[in-house]
Amino acid sequence: MAAPRRDTRGIVDAPELFARVRFRRHEPAAPLRPYLEHYWLIDWDLPEPYVSHVVPHPSVNIVFQRYESQDPTGFGEIAGIGLDLFTQKLEGRGHVCGIQFRPGGFRPFAPDRPVSDWTGRRVRLPEAYPGRDTAADTEAVLGPATDDARVTALDEFLLALDPKPDPQADLAMTLVDRIRTDRTIRRVSDFARGEGMSVRLMQRLFAAYVGVGPKWVILRYRIHEALERAETDRAVDWATLAADLGYADQAHLVRDFTATVGVPPTAYAGATSHT
Template sequence: MAAPRRDTRGIVDAAELFARVRFRRHEPAEPLRPYLEHYWLIDWDLTQPYASHVVPHPSVNVVFQRYAGQDPFGEVAGIGLGLFTQKLEGRGRVCGIQFRPGGFRPFAPGRPLSALTGKRLPLPEVFPDSASAVAAVLDPDDERARVAALDAFLLDLDPHPDPAAALATALVDRIRADRAIRNVGTLAEAEGMTVRALQRLFSAYVGVGPKWIILRYRIHEALERAEGSEPVNWAALAADLGYADQAHLVRDFTATVGVPPTSYAAGHGPA
């Protein structure tokens, strides 16, 4: 794995978020890199409440959280199917682990990933011996110590390579990188698999189907383009992303982000 991604895909109004919070990504320890995208750390000290919005990636996240007026806690967040909104106020801290698609299964081998989709479970419900990890991750002010605590938490879970999980990760990487993959049949044919076998693999090891992932990465790219400095030709972008027409892109974007792409590009994001 290379250094953590620097793109803002999935973050709604990234410039506004970065102006209000300290957001950083860190690389995990080398043995964990086949399974993880990165760690993400956020700290804030706000005088006014702020709502952040994210169009989730097809990834499981383990999230350690401290909010003003609440006890710290940890959660396992399955893939979010819709726009995720989090209200931030006062002072707080979040330390997250973003797994690669397919990368969580080796840490919880008996749990089909579809059982987590759309859910946020208390950390002890998935990892019963995790009570001490919350303080170990959230207490240090030195972020290197927080990263070390995240490494220690995951290494103690002793993940073992799983060829099916690795295949699922590779297939999702291919969808993300190859715009020619515009439907599930194309991917199945390219991999010498049946559509049904592909769907079963993704359900068990990723948590959503390959069609959903194809559509989600299209929305991520459209969101990033809408935030750029150049005007967007939405009809051309729709064709480039494999949509039948502009109306289909507008429908998917609006259903996911909450506003039409032209409104979003004009600075009118979700409330």
Template structure:
């Protein structure tokens, strides 16, 4: 299993976010690393509201949250199909668990992951009785970061899900898409894996929450977003070809529909 990513790919204008909040990624306990990519911890104390935006990954999150003038709560956030937007103001804290794509199903085996797609469900009834109420203060109260990470580890380790070879297969297939830029078509990918397109789609629906085509396109946008933020002069036509688009216009269309602005305008704004 690859080491969890340490970049912040998908965050829109990450530098602006980091200038306003305290954002950290932490690794889970070793027994959890095959299923959990990382924990993400955010603390803020703002003098004026700020809206964060993320181009979502094909991953499910369990998120412990504390906002000003609200009771603390936990929610399951399925794969979000559009731009994920969160308003932050005053003081607050979020401690999130990012599951590896395909790896959430063992923790909630009764339903396919597509049931969570596009949804944010507070206080989900999928965990043992009393498990969430006990975990909430343990995760959100300590100012000590190590204590919060330990509480997240304890929360997941107590669930002790059964092994699921299909979940492991789904996770491996999504990781292959993420790391192999030659994977551009679902039909070719299915053929290379020795399965039918229909079987691949059913596996992704049950364990990832979105189809393989969506995953391929989303990782393309993540790459384009990162290039727009880190390179002074992006050759969009060359990047489009590198990412497997038929032409630059298709990249611009997908980027604009996902992020809300054309890639050139976005690159100029973040610089």
């Protein structure tokens, strides 16, 4: 795995978020890198509440979080792939230490269930891992003041789950990486044929190891790119971008963007152009 990503894809109005919280990403220990995108850490101390919005990646996350005014002890949870815009209110002081798995990379850490079982759900760690002392895990991650100590605790938590090699997980991660990096992948039937698979077999693999279907992944990465373009390019040619992303026309891109983000792309671009 390369170093943690530097892009802000999926974060709605990223400059505004970064102006209010301390956000950083860290690389996991070497044995964990095949499965993970990165660790992500956020700390905040806000004089007034702030609401953050994220268009989720096709990734499962394990999230340790402490909202000091509400729950000073903190808790950990598995966050399955979010199908809708994720909204989180931040206020007072707090800390979050998250683990973002590569799409397809979570299954070895919970091998008894298809990843689709977690999709759209947030499950507290005592339910997800009943044999572990998850209260101790949570304190080990959230208690330290330094990033290095938090990252070490995250490494130890995951390594204790003892993930086993799984060729199907490797295949799922490879296929999603191709979707993410290759704009020419637009139709599941063509993609499956090119990979020597039936559409049904690919859909079953994605349900078991990614948590959503390949069509959903294709569409979500399109919206991520459109969102990033809306934030970084004030003169976006939406018709050209729609064609580049494989949409039949601009109207289809506008429809998907609006359904996911909540406002049309031109309105979103205008609202964020001041940042």
